[in-house]
Amino acid sequence: MTRFKWLVPTLYIIFLMLPIYWLLCMSFKTTNEILGSFTLWPERFTLDNYRRILTDPTWYGGYINSLIYVVLNTIISVLAALPAAYAFSRYRFAGDKHLFFWLLTNRMAPSAVFALPFFQLYSAIGLFDTHIAVAIAHCLFNVPLAVWILEGFMSGVPRELDETAFIDGYSFGRFFIRIFIPTIAAGIGVAAFFCFMFSWVELLLAKTLTSVDAKPIAATMTRTASTSGYELGLLAAAGSLTMIPGAVVIYFVRNYIAKGFALGRV
Amino acid sequence: MKTENPKAWFLVLPVVVLVAFNAVIPLMAVVNYSVQETFGNNEFFFEGVKWFREVMTSQRFRDALSRQIFFTSIILLIEIPLGVIIALAMPHRGWGVSVCLVLMAMPLLIPWNVVGAIWNIFALPDIGLLGHSLNKLGWDYNYTRQPIAAWFTLVAMDVWHWTSLVVLLCYAALTAIPDAYYQAARIDGASRWAVFRRIQLPKMKRVLIIAVLLRFMDSFMIYTEAVVLTGGGPGNATTLLSIDLVKIALGQFDLGPAAAMSLIYFLIILLLSWIFYAVMTRDELE
Amino acid sequence: MARIRLQDLAHSYHPNPSDDRDWALRGVDFVWDDGGAFALLGPSGCGKTTLLNLISGLLRPTKGRIVFDEQDVTMLEPRVRNIAQVFQFPVVYDTMTVYENLAFPLRNRGVQPEVVDRRVRSVASALGLDASLNNRARALTADAKQKISLGRGLVRQDVSAILFDEPLTVIDPHLKWRLRSELKALHQQSPFTMIYVTHDQTEALTFADQVVVMNEGEVIQIGTPAALFDRPNHTFVGHFIGSPGMNLLPVSVDQAGVVRFEGYAIQNSSRGSGENLAAKGLQIGVRPEFVRLQREGIPVNLVRVIDAGHMRILEFRHGEHSIKMVLSESSAIPDRTPYFLGFEPNRAHLYADGWIVA
Numbered sequence: 001m002t003r004f005k006w007l008v009p010t011l012y013i014i015f016l017m018l019p020i021y022w023l024l025c026m027s028f029k030t031t032n033e034i035l036g037s038f039t040l041w042p043e044r045f046t047l048d049n050y051r052r053i054l055t056d057p058t059w060y061g062g063y064i065n066s067l068i069y070v071v072l073n074t075i076i077s078v079l080a081a082l083p084a085a086y087a088f089s090r091y092r093f094a095g096d097k098h099l100f101f102w103l104l105t106n107r108m109a110p111s112a113v114f115a116l117p118f119f120q121l122y123s124a125i126g127l128f129d130t131h132i133a134v135a136i137a138h139c140l141f142n143v144p145l146a147v148w149i150l151e152g153f154m155s156g157v158p159r160e161l162d163e164t165a166f167i168d169g170y171s172f173g174r175f176f177i178r179i180f181i182p183t184i185a186a187g188i189g190v191a192a193f194f195c196f197m198f199s200w201v202e203l204l205l206a207k208t209l210t211s212v213d214a215k216p217i218a219a220t221m222t223r224t225a226s227t228s229g230y231e232l233g234l235l236a237a238a239g240s241l242t243m244i245p246g247a248v249v250i251y252f253v254r255n256y257i258a259k260g261f262a263l264g265r266v
Numbered sequence: 267m268k269t270e271n272p273k274a275w276f277l278v279l280p281v282v283v284l285v286a287f288n289a290v291i292p293l294m295a296v297v298n299y300s301v302q303e304t305f306g307n308n309e310f311f312f313e314g315v316k317w318f319r320e321v322m323t324s325q326r327f328r329d330a331l332s333r334q335i336f337f338t339s340i341i342l343l344i345e346i347p348l349g350v351i352i353a354l355a356m357p358h359r360g361w362g363v364s365v366c367l368v369l370m371a372m373p374l375l376i377p378w379n380v381v382g383a384i385w386n387i388f389a390l391p392d393i394g395l396l397g398h399s400l401n402k403l404g405w406d407y408n409y410t411r412q413p414i415a416a417w418f419t420l421v422a423m424d425v426w427h428w429t430s431l432v433v434l435l436c437y438a439a440l441t442a443i444p445d446a447y448y449q450a451a452r453i454d455g456a457s458r459w460a461v462f463r464r465i466q467l468p469k470m471k472r473v474l475i476i477a478v479l480l481r482f483m484d485s486f487m488i489y490t491e492a493v494v495l496t497g498g499g500p501g502n503a504t505t506l507l508s509i510d511l512v513k514i515a516l517g518q519f520d521l522g523p524a525a526a527m528s529l530i531y532f533l534i535i536l537l538l539s540w541i542f543y544a545v546m547t548r549d550e551l552e
Numbered sequence: 553m554a555r556i557r558l559q560d561l562a563h564s565y566h567p568n569p570s571d572d573r574d575w576a577l578r579g580v581d582f583v584w585d586d587g588g589a590f591a592l593l594g595p596s597g598c599g600k601t602t603l604l605n606l607i608s609g610l611l612r613p614t615k616g617r618i619v620f621d622e623q624d625v626t627m628l629e630p631r632v633r634n635i636a637q638v639f640q641f642p643v644v645y646d647t648m649t650v651y652e653n654l655a656f657p658l659r660n661r662g663v664q665p666e667v668v669d670r671r672v673r674s675v676a677s678a679l680g681l682d683a684s685l686n687n688r689a690r691a692l693t694a695d696a697k698q699k700i701s702l703g704r705g706l707v708r709q710d711v712s713a714i715l716f717d718e719p720l721t722v723i724d725p726h727l728k729w730r731l732r733s734e735l736k737a738l739h740q741q742s743p744f745t746m747i748y749v750t751h752d753q754t755e756a757l758t759f760a761d762q763v764v765v766m767n768e769g770e771v772i773q774i775g776t777p778a779a780l781f782d783r784p785n786h787t788f789v790g791h792f793i794g795s796p797g798m799n800l801l802p803v804s805v806d807q808a809g810v811v812r813f814e815g816y817a818i819q820n821s822s823r824g825s826g827e828n829l830a831a832k833g834l835q836i837g838v839r840p841e842f843v844r845l846q847r848e849g850i851p852v853n854l855v856r857v858i859d860a861g862h863m864r865i866l867e868f869r870h871g872e873h874s875i876k877m878v879l880s881e882s883s884a885i886p887d888r889t890p891y892f893l894g895f896e897p898n899r900a901h902l903y904a905d906g907w908i909v910a
Contacts (some may be wrong), residue, residue, distance in 0.1 A: 007355075012433075016369065023387065087278050092270050110489075110511075110528075113296065235387075242376065250368050254364050450637070453636065468647050
């Protein structure tokens with residue numbers, strides 16, 4: 001029985017790759033071929049869909065917008081979470097347990113509940129349709145996650161490191177930047193990965209808070225589907241391109257994936 | 267050993283500001299709306315718990331809630347055991363490890379609307395690989411028209427999307443088990459089942475709790491993929507809670523009932539999560 | 553209880569081993585007598601864990617055979633070999649009680665419940681675990697858990713040998729001593745073959761009847777602790793055993809066949825004649841315990857005195873060579889400069905290329 005153990009992950013991976021294959025397949029077909037007949041691979045291979053996306057500002061602008069707010073959010077979330085995680089890991093203070101718990105409950109907040117209030121809030125402060133608005137909005141669930149992950153990694157670093165540095169004369173700032181951060185570099189990588197991931201994939205809030213200037217690629221895709229009919233090939237190409245940042249990120253952190261999911265506290 | 271330090275609040279301040287801004291202010295607005303009625307013209311009248319009562323007695327809400335509970339239950343029943351089985355079968359060494367991890371992580375990093383779009387196309391009865399094949403094999407399958415087919419596709423999509431999370435979590439726990447445990451089991455003559463039950467499962471327990479909690483919460487909140495896939499249909503066959511809420515809030519601008527429903531929704535999630543968590547960690551404290 | 557014979561045993565972790573370095577274990581041919589207490593001693597990476605895992609069946613050897621009594625077990629699974637192994641850190645089944653842990657190997661083999669009960673209780677009392685039989689294994693201390701690991705081996709009456717892979721690594725120092733004594737007492741009661749792997753020479757020398765010293769995949773010497781101390785077969789053994797290790801000085805042989813260090817004649821244990829001893833790598837090895845101050849001999853300067861508790865180590869220098877001598881703490885350091893050193897007769901051994909010259 002163990003001889004066929006490899007079959008299980010293999011079948012699962014095939015299952016995972018099939019829809020992706022289908023999408024890629026469709027992105028290289030013309031819409032006529034897609035709607036006309038059923039073929040397992042593109043009979044008339046075409047790059048037209050991709051060409052259109054990469055030359056049309058309304059399309060590639062969407063990707064750029066998404067990347068901008070995702071990167072912004074990752075930076076903000078991690079930067080804010082670092083000192084907070086340090087505080088949770090090293091200090092006791094009034095209300096610390098409750099604060100930590102409250103932070104985690106925000107991870108459980110359904111975006112649907114916040115869609116309309118966010119719309120009103122960000123409009124009221126004049127940030128509607130900006131990248132920074134989406135970046136800050138995503139902090140709602142990304143910051144607690146970053147704090148949780150970083151706190152786990154930091155707790156794995158013995159306090160003696162801090163104390164030695166202080167005895168050696170480091171100020172808190174210098175210690176933090178020059179000694180502590182390199183020590184938890186893996187943790188920062190993991191936290192950044194998850195922030196990137198959850199911000200890149202979250203679309204309800206991103207769409208609600210934007211209209212033209214900061215429109216994410218998702219909005220462009222849904223608009224296309226409704227206004228110009230079913231341009232499936234184009235949609236497929238657009239969708240395929242959205243998988244690239246994800247694939248790149250995974251490739252770079254592939255050695256840390258298993259360790260990262262352990263989150264230091266599992 | 268943590269030291270007492272009230273100045274730690276300064277370190278925590280940025281996080282508190284960011285999250286509170288996003289959480290507290292909107293929530294206050296929601297609470298505000300939930301207890302008021304408006305007839306337009308920015309006039310609001312305090313109505314107390316009228317909206318709450320209305321939502322909780324509305325058939326529409328109850329239907330959405332039961333659909334949601336049904337969905338989440340199926341999801342948990344499939345994804346958790348499946349994730350465990352796959353994690354158990356994954357290699358621990360060699361080139362296969364990276365390949366497995368990278369490929370399995372892919373669905374997790376696809377924007378949720380693209381996930382919905384992929385499955386929308388994939389399951390189309392005439393031009394989608396899945397839909398076409400199922401019909402070729404003799405089943406009458408059309409998820410845009412048949413509620414059962416729609417449910418099947420919705421569940422399949424979520425399993426495709428999120429099982430890898432369970433797999434990766436369980437795999438991390440499994441690889442942390444030192445070889446000596448397996449070696450001792452071989453020497454003790456333990457059967458494969460005993461190895462699973464006595465060594466692997468206990469070591470995976472903490473991770474499984476996290477996995478169940480995460481999957482429970484996220485499946486209860488599911489929105490984008492489901493909307494892109496079925497739009498809540500056919501009819502309202504797959505209208506889950508989030509979908510219904512957004513329809514009401516953004517569509518009909520019935521702020522009062524929408525707000526009340528939001529709060530009830532949020533509270534349900536919090537309550538069930540807390541129960542789950544308490545039940546599962548209970549015997550760890552023992 | 554069994555007599556374990558290793559025939560030309562060699563193992564490589566590489567699929568296609570090409571040169572010597574690819575082999576973790578190189579050609580071991582040796583018999584472990586039934587009922588003996590053996591220590592397998594050597595530095596990290598010398599192959600001792602590999603050898604242990606080959607004996608227990610966790611590894612299949614690349615070459616060679618393993619024979620228990622008359623049965624060739626080379627291809628047999630661990631559970632059939634009736635071996636017990638205790639690992640570096642305690643392996644207990646967390647969800648089961650101590651009783652269930654001890655009963656586990658027996659139940660897996662389908663032993664009758666009454667027999668199981670009898671064996672478990674007897675082993676538990678021998679190990680001092682009977683008070684905690686009904687406790688969850690998870691909640692015990694590290695040394696109790698190691699005892700459980702050991703107990704799982706002892707419950708099986710037909711166990712051929714018990715293998716220990718550095719089992720005291722995670723035990724607190726003050727408990728190490730106690731556990732060691734208990735192990736020794738147990739062995740005296742029921743003499744199973746015991747193979748104890750360690751890199752700590754104190755453990756090896758106090759524990760075992762015979763010590764097997766390994767380095768780089770080879771067995772260098774097998775002997776009683778006394779033999780290893782008095783007459784190391786290889787400079788590695790001389791250096792590894794004893795604290796401080798053996799002094800090694802480069803020497804040459806003159807035409808008369810006299811061994812000389814920097815011109816000074818050294819009396820040694822070698823019976824060989826001068827011709828076989830070509831110029832290559834000749835050394836004299838003598839333990840600091842057998843170095844003494846004389847009226848004439850090798851002139852040296854006293855460089856350092858190290859206080860090592862119950863003894864003192866005096867470090868002398870002749871040119872660039874250092875010679876250590878051991879003095880008990882009660883003896884005074886003689887104050888007659890200049891110092892001359894000599895060695896006790898027949899305590900210095902001649903080594904060619906590391907190996908002793910008989």
